[in-house]
Each structure stands twice: as C-alpha cells, then as structure tokens.
Amino acid sequence: MTAEALPAELRRTIVQLARTPRLLVACDYDGTLAPIVGDPSQAKPLPESVHAMRSLAALPTTTAAVISGRALRDLATLSRLPAEVHLVGSHGSEFDVGFVHELDPDTTHLRTQLQRSLQEITAGQPGVTLEAKPASVAVHVRRADPEVSESVLDAVRSGPATWEGVQVTAGKSVMELAVVETDKGNAFEALRHQTGCTGAIFLGDDVTDEKVFSKLHGPDLGIKVGEGDTLGHYRVPDTPGVATVLALLMEERRTWLYGEQAPAIERLSMLANERTVALLTPDARVTWMCHPGPDSAAVFADLLGGQGAGHFSVLPAQPQPENSNGAPRSTLPLGQRYIPGTMTVETRWSRLLVTDYLEHGGDSHRTDLIRVISGSTKAEVEFAPRPEFGQVPVRMTAESEGIRVHGTSEPMVLYSPSVKWWITSDGMHESAHAELDLSEDSPVVLELRCGTETLAGSDLAEPERRSIANRYWSEWVKQLRLPNLETDLVVRSALTLRGLCNTDTGGIMAAATTSLPEEIGGVRNWDYRYCWLRDGAMSARALVSLGSTAEAEAFLDWLHRVMDTLPGPERLHPLYSLAGGTLGPEAVIDTLPGYAGSRPVRVGNLADQQVQLDVFGPVVELATDLALAHGKLRDADWELVRGMAEAVTRRWFEPDHGIWEERDVPRHHVYSKVMCWVTIDRAIKLAAHYDRTAEPGWVQLREQIAEDVLKNGWHPDVQAFTTAYEGSDLDAASLYVGLSGLIDPSDERFRSTVTAIESELRSGSTVYRYRRDDGLPGHEGGFHLCATWLIESYLLIGRRTEAEELFQQIVDNAGPTGLLSEEYDPIAERSLGNHPQAYSHLGLIRCAQLLDE
DSSP: OOGGGSOHHHHHHHHHHTTSSSEEEEEOSBTTTBOOOSSGGGOOOOHHHHHHHHHHHHSTTEEEEEEOSSOHHHHHHHHOOOTTSEEEEGGGTEESSSOBOOOOHHHHHHHHHHHHHHHHHHTTOTTOEEEEETTEEEEEOTTSOHHHHHHHHHHHHHTGGGSTTOEEEEETTEEEEESSOOOHHHHHHHHHHHHTOSEEEEEEOSGGGHHHHTTOOTTOEEEEESSSOOSOSEEESSHHHHHHHHHHHHHHHHHHHHTTTOOOGGGOEEEEOSSOEEEEOTTSOEEEEESSSTTSOEEEOHHHHOGGGOEEEEEEOSSOOBOTTSOBOOOOOSEEEEOTTSSOEEEEOSSEEEEEEEOSSOOTTOEEEEEEEEESSEEEEEEEOOHHHHTSOOEEEEETTEEEEESOSSOEEEEOTTOOOEEEEOSSOEEEEEEEEOBTTBOEEEEEEESOOOOSOOSSOHHHHHHHHHHHHHHHHHTOOOOSTTHHHHHHHHHHHHHTBOTTTOOBOSBSOBOOOSSTTSSOOOBOOSEEHHHHHHHHHHHHHTTOOHHHHHHHHHHHHHHTTSSSGGGOOSEEOTTSOOOOOOEEOTTSOOGGGOOOOEESOGGGGSOOTTTHHHHHHHHHHHHHHHTSOOHHHHHHHHHHHHHHHHHTTSOBOTTTTOSSOOBOBHHHHHHHHHHHHHHHHHHHHTTOOOOTTHHHHHHHHHHHHHHHTEETTTTEEOSBTTOOOOOGGGGHHHHTTSSOTTSHHHHHHHHHHHHHHEETTEEOSOOSOOSSSSOOOEEHHHHHHHHHHHHHTTOHHHHHHHHHHHHHHSOTTSOOOSEEETTTTEEESSSSBHHHHHHHHHHHHHHHO
C-alpha cells in the first residue's frame, strides 16, 4: 500500500501533525503493528512498521510507544523494537518508562487466588489458554470453538470477574482480569504528560483501544484499524495500512525537522529598499520576508520552516518534456544574478525569467514586493503567506484584480489582474495557485502589497517603478570611491550594507535573518535583525570609507535619540530595535523546525541585557572618520563622543560579556579594554584637531588603560595577548591590540600574537573566534570578520603574500551573487550563520582597500 492510496484528507492531516513541535506516536500491537494470528506467540510485527517506529523514535522531539494488552516481557520479545520505543504492557499496568506496579501483600494474594480460579474454569477446555502477567491474568479463546468460548467467558463473567478489586478488560477473543487499574487511555495520558507533546497519533484495532481514542483532542489523530464502531477520526483496512501511515508520518516529520530541501545559505540573494529586506532562493522562491519591518514577525519563513511556513514560488510548469534518455528535464534555473549596481534580482531558466525587487519610495508602513514573470513557456505560481511565523490561520479570496488575504493583523493583498487563481487548504492555511501561459511580449506582474487593502492599479507603470528602484541604487553606487581590487564584489558588499540600513530611523541591521545556524542541527541560532551599536558603527564607517556619509549621519542621529532616553551614556545597551527601542524578552518559535533542523528558532536577543564595554569605541571611530570626510566635526557628534568617553571613564575597569556576547560569567576581555582605550584616544585626538575641549583626566586615563592591557592582557607562557586577563585562551579579537594602535604593529608582542592566533585559530580559508568552551553545546564555523582582521594584521607586519592568499579565499567563499554569511565551515565547505552579514561585508571592503593601496 502506498501513501497515495490513503484518503487525501488523512494525508493532509498527517502532514499537518508531522509539523507539531513535540510529537507522540503510539499504537497497539496485535492487529496493528502485527497481524492477528492463531498462535499469539508467533505474532511478528511487519518489518516496515518496525522500521518506521524505530526511525520516528530516533527523531528529535518525537516519542514513539506501543501500548498493548500483552505482558511487557512478551511484548518486548515479540516486537523487536529498540529501547528508544517505549513499551507499555498489560493494557497500561506495566510501564517501561520508570514506574512499575509493585503489588502489596493483599493484592498479591488476590492475584494468586484469581489465577487458581481461572485455571479451574479453563481446565480441559480445548483451545482456551491462560496468559499470566505480573498484575493480571488473560483468558484467550481465539482458538476455541464458539460454544466452548462462550461457556468459558460466561463462567469468568459470573465468577472471578465479580470479585472486589478485580478489573475486567474485554477485547477481541480475550478477557483480562487485573488486580490493579488497567486502562490504555490512562496509560496514553501518562505518556502525553511525561513527553509534554503538542500533538499525538494513536493507531489501534481492538475495543480496548477506544479508551485511547476517547482521550484524543485538539490536533491529535486517531486511526482505527479494520472494521467496527470507533471514536477514531480515520480508518485503515489492515496492518499494511498502518505501516503506510507510519512511513508517511516518518518521512514528513523528518523532512520538517531537518529541512532536507534547505538551500545553501551562501546561495541566498537579498532584496532591499531602504526599509525592509527579503531573501530569494536560487530558484526564485521568496523564502524570507517580514512585515511591517525587517525585525517584525515573518510573512514568509520557508527558510526556517520549509514551505509550510510560508513561501512565494515561481517555477516552470510541470511536467516538462523528457530528455532523450527518458528522464524528466530539470527545473533548476540556468542562473541568478543581480542587475549590476542594483538590488534587483533576475532568475533565468531557458524560456522563463523572473525579476524581483522591492518597490522604492512608497509609504513607510507598506512593503511592496514586485515579481515580473516573462518568457515563452508555462509557469506555475504558488502564493502561500504565513503571517506571524505561520501561527495565524490564513484565508484568501480570489477577486478579479487579485488575491485578498484575511485573518492578518496587517492588511495584505496580491495585485494580479491578469491572473486566474484557485485556492487550496491544508486544514489551517490557504494557498493560492496559478498557471501562467507566458508570451515574450506580455510579462505577468505580481505585486504583493503588505500594509494596504487596495487592489487598484498603480499610478506608475511597472517598468517605470523598476527604473526608479534601479536608478536609486545605481546612482548611489556612482558616488562611491571604489578600490581597483575586486571592484564588483566591493560594490555588492556596499549595496548589501546599504540595504541593511533603515532610512526611516537610521538604524542598521547586523544581518537580514534570524536563527541561521552556526552549526547545522545545533542550538547556536541567534536573531541578528537588530541594530548593535558596534555593528552599526562599523557598517557606517565602511560606507564612509567609500565616500557615502549619509548613513553615518543617520546612524549617529539614531544613537543620539537613543541616548536621550537614558539616565547616562554608560547605561547604553549593546543593541536596540531599528526604531531605537529596547527589545522584548528573547523567545522561541517552537512551531518552526529551523534551517536544516537547527533549533531553536529565536526572536529577540538576550545580549540586549549584557554588559559590553567595547561598544563605545566603534562609535567614536565613526565620528572621527565622518569628521575627516566632512572636514568638520558636528556639534551633536562631539556630544556623542563626550558621552562615550564618559561611559568609559565610569565603567572601563569592569568585567563584561565581550564582543562575542558569551552567555557566561563576565571577564576582563582584552578587546573590550582595547576599545575603551580607543574611545579615549580618539576623543583626545578629535578635541585637538577640531578645537574642542577635552576633559582634563582623559590623557591620564588613556595611559592607565594601556598600561592595564599591557600588564594583564599579555600572557608570557602563551606569548600572545589572550582573550581575557583571567585565562590563557586565545581570541581573534585580541589582534586589535595592534590594529587599534595601542601598541605599534612592529612590537614583537603583536607579531607573536598574530603567529599564535594564526596557529591556533586559522583553519584554511577561515579564522575561528576562539576554541574555548563558551558554555554552549556544539561548535561553530570560522568568522569571515576574524579572517579579515588577520589579513589586516598580516599587512601590518609585512606578510603581504599571506594576506593576498587569505583574501582570495574569502572572495572564493562568497555566494554566486556575491553575498557572504557570518561564518564558514572549512571542513564541509559551506557557509553558516545569519545572512547576509554586515561584519563579513565591511571586512571584505576594508581588506580590498588595504590591499589596493
């Protein structure tokens, strides 16, 4: 029996249940996993069912169990199931999960009397057998003639079954008498409670299984095997049908948990329009987009939860004509690229072109995604928005001008006047489908409009709106001062940084996504869709170095507004929302399985509450570079500099959580102390150059911090500046002792530190932040930013060849459209972490400039 033979509604229900965060899979044994046979000792389970149960039990957040009337020892012997599958015997009175009934003396005596009485009743009765269990005795009459069967059961009903303390459970050709409470329904509830499941399935064929069916509720699924009245929701005919259900559930669950179709992170392309972002897969699926802002809840979260979490797909229609060898033609695109100098993406098949961009110049509360589909073939479109990370049921209506989405807190429509849609449902959400018959001279335009209910046409034709969007980016690029080395990649990096900026607020995102993993399948998954003081200042500084200052001015103005809400600058948090507000509590979206099974999916960031004393330095460096670019220092920026210096004066001597935001006890991090020194050093130089008044104690404080770093940060046994004063472990961030100018790069201690970090932290084309135990399970990739620091260090100590080689390796690790994620796994040769990452792109720009000098 194949999955297609199951009723369509049952298949949909199984698919839906497979996506529950914590799943309990339970079933009966005889007549469910194993066929009913004349000799109960020969009841072997179907191998397909054993495989499915074994596989389900091995999946994360998935519990598998068998609840049977058989004695536990017999069930374990016959089932051949691994220890990961919980076994519950004797209709629920025997558990293998930590508690077994120990009978008191009176109950033991009753059990002995019960067995003696039943032995007398069944003695000499052909085909009747007794099965002794720890707390019960079962009378089997399956192989007895009907007359004998009825006579024996009548004698049991009128005799021992009436005794006080005896509980009777009647099944198919069996009657069980127990001296403790036995109820499969109660056993199922006990399993539910222990596992904390959010959804469960139970399959059974016997009348005793109805007690479990009666306990099912909410998303639970009950499946009756065979004929007879039932409280189950669906029915399969036999044990092969059970195997089919379990196999389908296992495949759907595994796919959902591990994201087997997850695209390589580096192959994702970002759309941007100064206010928000969206990500595309290499085959033009909108896999990530949030609304009303990029740090809001996702409308499309396919990237973290598969297509059931929301996507917007365009593909050549199927079936394709076959190749000469009989195989169907591939639907993989020929390629994907940015239109040069823009944030517009083209995805091309042989006879199909999809052009995607986010509209510019609209209202701040709107997000308009434009998709232009052209070519000379048929194309299939699926529009499946899932607002609030898929937690809000979606309903749609198709109108003459497009699709209207219902049930969302923000209005949403898909303007598509030339398209005929049909609506499907998976039980919770609806999706819209269309087949387009394309011709070269009449492209189809789809306009997703979030934040408005209007399905009216635009005042401007689509080509004009596309031209406005493209011209905005290309005109911005023209004013940049670009190095001659890897110019195209530097342009893409600059556009990426600009795309992470928010024009309305001045905030700058650290990355476009949340929870892309630092280790596939691991828990190091963080939300980077916010504005870190450090990251934002470094991004704006990179753009200033290319000749664009508006982003730096807006960011410093954003920071000024943030500081106006604080009692003092030393109370700055490490990060804020793009609007400048504090973050809510970090939370987990447990309905999403994560990218390639990497859980949890987080929103918010606990680092918001940390102490990070390095954040003041990058702000002052940005103000310094901006003043140099303008030839003057803005009064507001000087006030910010004074505020940063004041914060350092008050707190530099404290331990902190450091640049890497370790969720461990604070330490005296070398990098944090160095950046405190940078804060004071640059403030002193700014005051001198722009005729401002420096605080009297700044010069002495600068010397005091430097002496503290040189005395406590250098470890003579390691021959390097270490992570923190309290240990001998290394950290790539300690390179800033020389990169910042605190010591001269020619100082042998800096050279020795470069060598030590190269030896311990560099692996091929990448550099790890550190190798120490940071209190979190698992591992992570190397950081592109750390690799760029090492390149700069190589250049400072005269090792240009090594710098050029490592830079080329970073370039080679960029995705096909030129984007870089946070990290790189040199073993698996794949990108890791949130994407695209500002750190990586600003580091690439810096290195290209230095190598070009």
